[in-house]
Amino acid sequence: MPILECRELSKHFGSVQALDEVSLTLEAGRVIGLLGPNGSGKTTLLKLANGLLTPTGGEILIDGLAPGKETKRIVSYLPDRPYLAEWMKVSQLLDLFEDFYDDFDRDRAIEMLLRLNIDEEMRIKEMSKGTREKAQLILVMSRKAKLYLLDEPIGGVDPATRDYILETIIRNYNPEAAVVISTHLIADVEQVLDDVVFINQGKIMLQASVDSIREEHGMSVDQYFREVFRC
Amino acid sequence: MDWSFRSDQPIYSQLVQQIRLAIISGTYSPGQRLMSVRDMAAEAGVNPNTMQRALQDLEREGMVCSQRTTGRFVTEDPTVIEQAKTKYAEEQIRVFFETMRKLGYPREAILALLKEEEGKHADT
Numbered sequence: 494m495p496i497l498e499c500r501e502l503s504k505h506f507g508s509v510q511a512l513d514e515v516s517l518t519l520e521a522g523r524v525i526g527l528l529g530p531n532g533s534g535k536t537t538l539l540k541l542a543n544g545l546l547t548p549t550g551g552e553i554l555i556d557g558l559a560p561g562k563e564t565k566r567i568v569s570y571l572p573d574r575p576y577l578a579e580w581m582k583v584s585q586l587l588d589l590f591e592d593f594y595d596d597f598d599r600d601r602a603i604e605m606l607l608r609l610n611i612d613e614e615m616r617i618k619e620m621s622k623g624t625r626e627k628a629q630l631i632l633v634m635s636r637k638a639k640l641y642l643l644d645e646p647i648g649g650v651d652p653a654t655r656d657y658i659l660e661t662i663i664r665n666y667n668p669e670a671a672v673v674i675s676t677h678l679i680a681d682v683e684q685v686l687d688d689v690v691f692i693n694q695g696k697i698m699l700q701a702s703v704d705s706i707r708e709e710h711g712m713s714v715d716q717y718f719r720e721v722f723r724c
Numbered sequence: 725m726d727w728s729f730r731s732d733q734p735i736y737s738q739l740v741q742q743i744r745l746a747i748i749s750g751t752y753s754p755g756q757r758l759m760s761v762r763d764m765a766a767e768a769g770v771n772p773n774t775m776q777r778a779l780q781d782l783e784r785e786g787m788v789c790s791q792r793t794t795g796r797f798v799t800e801d802p803t804v805i806e807q808a809k810t811k812y813a814e815e816q817i818r819v820f821f822e823t824m825r826k827l828g829y830p831r832e833a834i835l836a837l838l839k840e841e842e843g844k845h846a847d848t
Contacts, residue, residue: 523773663762663765663769663772664762666765684729684771687773687774703734703774704737704774707735711732712732713732715731
């Protein structure tokens with residue numbers, strides 16, 4: 494059974510068609526890049542997968558189920574904007590995640606916090622933008638989920654941290670889990686991806702493996718993207 | 725080991741080339757046990773499935789062999805390594821001649837230049 498499946502999934506906001514009859518199947522054991530220009534529907538798709546929005550038409554299934562309580566158990570989601578309570582300390586957030594999620598691995602989180610020099614006594618409001626993003630991503634990646642949905646996980650962090658985050662994704666690789674990374678920083682993530690999905694104006698334009706694009710077109714996915722979406 | 729990737733080729737085939745080169749140049753010695761796929765992937769900064777695919781290709785070539793319980797090893801067969809080395813050397817020379825011909829050098833001039841260059845390194 495696919496870990497994520499969309500069948501003619503549509504989402505309208507008033508007259509704006511954010512997603513237009515999207516059909517898409519993602520399998521476990523893959524790292525997938527969800528790539529598209531700004532406003533192409535990436536975030537809408539991830540929000541639908543998390544039950545934060547309801548479809549206007551069609552359906553979206555996570556491990557065969559409509560988004561809800563059961564799917565939240567197996568989906569680890571990094572939203573595209575800060576969502577942690579500002580007043581909380583890192584140690585309190587560790588408690589919170591431990592309470593909320595059966596699959597949260599506190600030791601793994603602590604190890605990653607140490608590696609990135611984030612003090613457990615620090616409060617979210619005392620952190621820089623980049624450090625906040627790191628803390629959020631550590632919490633999300635420390636769950637042993639079946640589906641990780643990461644919305645722009647590397648946008649605001651420095652290159653060294655970016656490398657560490659990508660390495661973490663590789664090391665956490667699990668044949669039973671899928672990782673979806675939504676980003677427009679393609680060159681940075683390309684090497685860790687199995688497959689890419691190009692999305693534009695609410696429609697899927699392409700779903701292919703990174704190496705098949707390189708083989709067929711003799712260029713990187715980043716270069717190919719620039720060509721397809723030339724302004 | 726240092727890894728670097730070009731953008732105009734599939735990543736898995738570049739992994740195959742770089743690991744093969746590491747074996748024939750002795751960076752990985754014969755019989756050496758390789759790290760796990762996950763660790764090699766992390767070191768190279770690539771997807772584990774891609775590294776897996778590259779290692780399977782090298783297995784088919786006989787450059788590495790896997791033992792079900794203990795992991796993957798560099799081949800201990802010197803003829804396999806020697807053959808790969810010869811093939812690699814021939815390829816380098818072929819590319820060299822091609823480049824020189826494109827620059828307009830006839831065969832004799834290329835050989836003369838080679839001799840001259842070789843003379844400079846006679847002591848080393």
